[in-house]
Amino acid sequence: MNQRRKFTEDFKQEAAAQVIERGYLIKEVANHLGISDKTLYNWVNRFRVPSNERDTQDDLTAENRCLRAELRRMTEERDILKKATAYFARESE
CATH class of the missing domain: 1.10.10 (Arc Repressor Mutant, subunit A)
Known part of the structure; x- marks a missing residue:
């Protein structure tokens, strides 16, 4: 491994x-x-790359990584809510 x-x-x-x-x-x-x-x-x-530019790139990369993780979490939450909405819509009929 x-x-x-x-x-x-x-x-x-x-x-x-x-x-x-x-x-x-x-x-x-x-x-x-x-x-x-x-x-x-x-x-x-x-x-x-000069160190000041490298620091800026590193900060942007870290921010991008955090935003992607948050987007993934929000997408999962949205999908769960869609399924729950569909489930409760069927129950109320």
Whole structure:
């Protein structure tokens, strides 16, 4: 079973710095650190952006994640209410 590993921001920054500042290949660094190429590629793209813009992007991403969760919850509530309305409409006939 695949377990999702959590990495610290410092680890991510250092891994990305090996590619950005030191010029190592993404594949080499990823293999050395035991992470996927795609993961490191995402970190490199993230840390190439200046920190103030990155903070704004992170805030927007977090807000988007919260709004999607709220929308999912509200959709479930709506569906439950629709079913309840249909049930009680049949009962009253």
